[in-house]
Amino acid sequence: MIKIDGKDISQKILKYIEKEHKLLRDKYERTAGLAVIMAGNNPASEVYVKNKIKACESVKFYSEIVRLDENVTEADFIKEIERFNKNDKIDGILIQLPLPEHINELKVINAVSPEKDVDGFHVVNIGKMMTGDKSGFWPCTPYGIIQLLEEYDIDPAGKDVVIVGRSNIVGKPLALMLIEKSATVQVCNTKTKNIREKLKNADIVIAAAGVPNLISAEDIKEGAVVIDVGINRVNGKLCGDVNYEEVSEKAGYITPVPGGVGPMTIASLIKNTFKSYINKVEK
Numbered sequence: 001m002i003k004i005d006g007k008d009i010s011q012k013i014l015k016y017i018e019k020e021h022k023l024l025r026d027k028y029e030r031t032a033g034l035a036v037i038m039a040g041n042n043p044a045s046e047v048y049v050k051n052k053i054k055a056c057e058s059v060k061f062y063s064e065i066v067r068l069d070e071n072v073t074e075a076d077f078i079k080e081i082e083r084f085n086k087n088d089k090i091d092g093i094l095i096q097l098p099l100p101e102h103i104n105e106l107k108v109i110n111a112v113s114p115e116k117d118v119d120g121f122h123v124v125n126i127g128k129m130m131t132g133d134k135s136g137f138w139p140c141t142p143y144g145i146i147q148l149l150e151e152y153d154i155d156p157a158g159k160d161v162v163i164v165g166r167s168n169i170v171g172k173p174l175a176l177m178l179i180e181k182s183a184t185v186q187v188c189n190t191k192t193k194n195i196r197e198k199l200k201n202a203d204i205v206i207a208a209a210g211v212p213n214l215i216s217a218e219d220i221k222e223g224a225v226v227i228d229v230g231i232n233r234v235n236g237k238l239c240g241d242v243n244y245e246e247v248s249e250k251a252g253y254i255t256p257v258p259g260g261v262g263p264m265t266i267a268s269l270i271k272n273t274f275k276s277y278i279n280k281v282e283k
Contacts, residue, residue: 009147009263010264011263014267020274021277024282032092034052035063035065035087037065037081037096042098045096049096055270071100078111120138137275144263146178161184165188205220205227206227210231213239214242217243217246217250223251225253226253226255227254227255228260
């Protein structure tokens with residue numbers, strides 16, 4: 001079994017970006033910038049935002065955080081987005097999800113300029129991904145997973161892939177990316193029939209359901225690649241959707257939680273922001 005070390009790979013990506021950013025910063029006298037907008041007091045969101053800002057600092061990006069009240073109106077939330085859309089110091093705008101229930105998530109996401117949508121959720125960028133247009137931004141978690149597979153020379157072409165979870169953030173976009181790489185993809189959910197049978201036949205299993213220890217050793221075939229996207233807290237400890245202790249005895253490759261996909265999501269956000277920055281300074 002080979003443990004896929006997302007922490008190590010993400011650090012390589014960030015170090016490369018830091019070096020390239022310095023060269024461009026010196027040349028154009030302009031720093032890359034990321035804005036984060038969040039609403040409410042979600043403890044998990046606070047942790048995620050802290051980690052994203054820390055990554056910004058590591059590559060010497062400028063960053064701004066706007067913390068809005070839980071009861072902020074949708075109109076006022078969108079005003080903040082528009083302010084950053086017009087701000088030349090900002091290359092990427094991140095809307096920290098989840099949003100308060102009274103705010104329309106889709107409307108807010110699509111208020112972000114597609115050129116600054118470094119989360120890759122705007123309909124323009126999803127459309128570009130769908131059609132194989134690489135000028136847009138890919139959603140960060142699926143993009144991170146693709147980079148992990150590439151780093152470990154795992155070619156999805158011709159492989160049977162099962163994704164458990166059909167979210168707009170992971171399952172759906174990842175399916176598109178893998179189809180683009182000639183994989184045969186099944187996206188499963190709570191209503192999928194014979195899910196265990198499908199998992200056992202998969203060359204690559206991607207767990208993104210948000211259910212602790214959903215996948216055990218008996219669910220996968222010997223030597224399968226197992227990517228665990230789940231981040232769950234059980235008895236105060238972080239764990240994924242995969243029973244790591246069991247499955248690591250049988251898998252060919254596996255990502256741990258923490259230290260697998262999570263760091264790659266943040267590295268992909270920084271990479272997308274840097275791409276947006278390059279698009280602006282070198283146009």
